Amino acid sequence: MNSTIVSYFSTLPFYNHIIGFFNSLFGENGQMVFAFTVYFIAAFIVVNILSAVGGLGTYAERKISADLQARIGPNRVGPYGILQFLADGVKMILKEDIIPRGADKFLFYFAPMLALLGVFATLAVLPFSSGLALTNLNIGVFYLLAVSSLVGIAVFLGGYAANSKWSLLGGMRGASQIISYEIPVTISILAIAVLSGGISFDKLIGAQGGFPHEWFVFHNPFTFVGFFVFFTGALAETNRAPFDLPEAESELVSGYNTEYTGMRFGFFALAEYVEIFVVCGVAAALFLGGYRVPFDLGGDTLIGQFLQIGSFVTKTLLLYYVVIWVRWTLPRLRVDQLMMICWKYLTPIAIFNLVGCAFWLVKFDGRSMFNLIMN
Amino acid sequence: MMMSLASYLVISAFLFLIGIAVILSRKSLIAILLGIELILNAAALNFVTYSRFGSQDLDGHIMTLFIIVVAAAEAAVGLAIVIRHFQLKETIHIDEVSQLKE
């Protein structure tokens, strides 16, 4: 069943009192109104926290890149410059909001909103812990993939509407790149779904354990390769280097967001950084055991929940670091190399992995490598 | 009463007719493809509606999935033809696509 944060609430002792209170206020619809209120508050909190994480992402990016290049990086605002992203945000809000001449006004306004919508809608199924996921849809990963494809349209529209050739080229590259790399990513996820027997996040994570040898990444050789296919494709889908062709500074000024100013540019940047967090979270949930902690420490208590959140966030942030590290280490690809990697290498490898995982499931009854070695 | 069989059917009929009107009235090849998508979606909505209110099994859902697949294939091939035609004749006006008439 679709367990949600409200069903989690309904196990609490004072739940009936709250429902009674809401029933006295709204008649028989009290339970619905209560559910709506809880969802609204929870979604509000998650969206705001993730926005802050996205903001901190820009700070982390600058600090880590400075570290890799033997510089100091931002260090003026707050301790170690950690409030730099707030200063950036204030600066962006105060900037003038310019619409280029000849731009398609409606689409120009619409594109950044669409990017934010596509990214934040994915947060509904992101599993922070066994208790803290906004909702646990039966079609969890599939929903996430479906909603995040809005970002591709937003990138294309942002590039098209600005009436600038740099933007147009960036938007075209971005859209074609995103829909191309969706294929290896989806097939890699399918391989995991075959092994775990479901595409909801609690099934995917429940099939793994707290220790690394119980994770799907070390389940068999095919999933090990599949993890790297997934991660590479995810990097490309978020338009990160070495796949940042849509924003290639040396050719396209800044790609699809060249003409954007102020907070509209900020929306695109925020969407990008939150999307990296989401993608890393999905990679952690699918391949690295998600929120599972060794020995299920803490169990279902509040402490257990915090340990689970810690486990999930640690894995996600480690992957986040890898993403930034890759960006400041590897040079940018050419467009033909980008498409060649996707269609000639990643997609065949992903399909081979899918077949291999199915074979492994039948041959070894779904047991992992370590399980086989131990016995 | 509001979420009844009839209301879904009316929405579906409305979408179907808008699709017909788009095909008849607009003169761009791409706009005609948009109208075809609307018509296909109206049919798909009908299948799911009857699957819910009529038989209550999932055959209608399966049919809708296949409609979506066919619509995607149709859009890919149709748009390829449109782009090719534009490359050759530099127009996508439906009235100027009349070479077979002559």
Added chain:
Amino acid sequence: MFHKLLFIMSTVLTVASALVVLLNKNIMHACIALLGSLIGIAGLYLTLGADFVAATQLMVYVGGVVILMLFAVMLTGGQDFVSKTQKLFDLTPNMGNATSYSVGIVSAALFGMIIYGLTESSLSSIPKKDIDPNLIEASTLERLGELLLTDHVLAFEISSVLLLGALVGAAIIARPDRSTSSSANTSEEQ
């Protein structure tokens, strides 16, 4: 209550966006309106308890078909074409033309016939079953998977062949042919 709210919102989005597809002269905006209409239909699927179909609708249309349409609009010139579109509701000075009138009459007649057929007693002949409220919440995922690989496996396999054919065919059709393009260039030079 929230099913009703979702139903109303989806209906409004679907119908209004479909009207925009019909009336907006800018074909780029019409594509975006089609996107809204498709998302509204996905919402309607949700109110009917078809969660997997709704997600598939989003995945295929948003991630595939609409982006293809946007690409096609951009590659074929997009806004330059606006002036040539039929002005269906252009009120100056001749109040439309023969095409717009015939379209309007045919559409209105068809719509009237369908509404008449719906409100006629034909609907009451369908056996009305009580809807199991648990069925709305239950996921269709497992049952759909079983059906696809048992009862409908032939259609499933054929659709894969269809997709392969469409993919290869679209790639071959859209590929610029070297000989004709070079001859076109030479004709331009002449």
